[in-house]
Amino acid sequence: MTASASLSVQVPVLETQRLILREPRLADFDAYADFAASPRAGFVGGPMDRMQAWSRFAASTGHWILRGFGLWTIEDKATGAVAGRAGLIAHEGWPETELGWQIHDGFEGRGYAHEAAMAARSHACHVMGLPPMISLIAPANTRSRRLAERMGAVIERESELLGQPCLIYRHPAEAA
Known part of the structure; x- marks a missing residue:
């Protein structure tokens, strides 16, 4: 591919009462890097330096x-x-x-993770036709565990991910 060629994908935009779920943008990186450097990222491979955060951000994009x-x-x-x-x-x-979900510092406790994750799950089920998904959650991540349970997910089994213990939560099927 030459420098002038590009790949693109149409990322659907989801809207909820208080949120817009949209494509990642370069302008979002500083907020992600701040999250990734903080203790909040401890359950998703952090804290990490800016270069590690860039690699994760670019990979997820x-x-x-x-x-x-x-x-x-x-x-x-x-x-x-x-x-x-x-x-x-x-x-x-x-x-x-x-x-999965990650909420940045200053936005926790407002129900944003629940609202965003429910919108993503509904889109996955009703638009993409995916079967009930899982969430991989560290046993000590009590906030994410409570959120998964609030969404109706139940522990299906214990497992390991990247050498660390995790609980596999199974989300329920959504009604048509």
């Missing part, structure tokens, strides 16, 4: 081209601020498609 789905950027409608990411993950070595 490329996920849309390689898989046709990925993590949406969560934008707060009221302020336009980047509040986190949520969506579908199927990295090499994953047991199956995962529904």
Whole structure:
């Protein structure tokens, strides 16, 4: 591919009452790098330096081209601020498609993760036709465990991911 050639994919935009789930943009990187450097990223491979964060950000953006789905950027409608990411993950070595979420500092406790994850799950089921997904959650990640349970997911089994213990939560099928 030459420098002038480009790949593109149409990332669907999902809207909820308070959020816009949209494509990742280069302008989102600083907010992601701040998240990745913080203790909040401890359950997703962090904290990490800016170069490691760039690799993760670029890989998750490329996920849309390689898989046709990925993590949406969560934008707060009221302020336009980047509040986190949520969506579908199927990295090499994953047991199956995962529904995941990350909320940035200052946006927790508002129900944004729930609102975004439910929108992503509904899109995956009703538009993409995916079967009930899983969420891979570290046993100590009590906030994500509570969110998965609030969404109706149940622990299917204990497993290991990238050498770390994890719980595989199974999400329920959504009604048509």
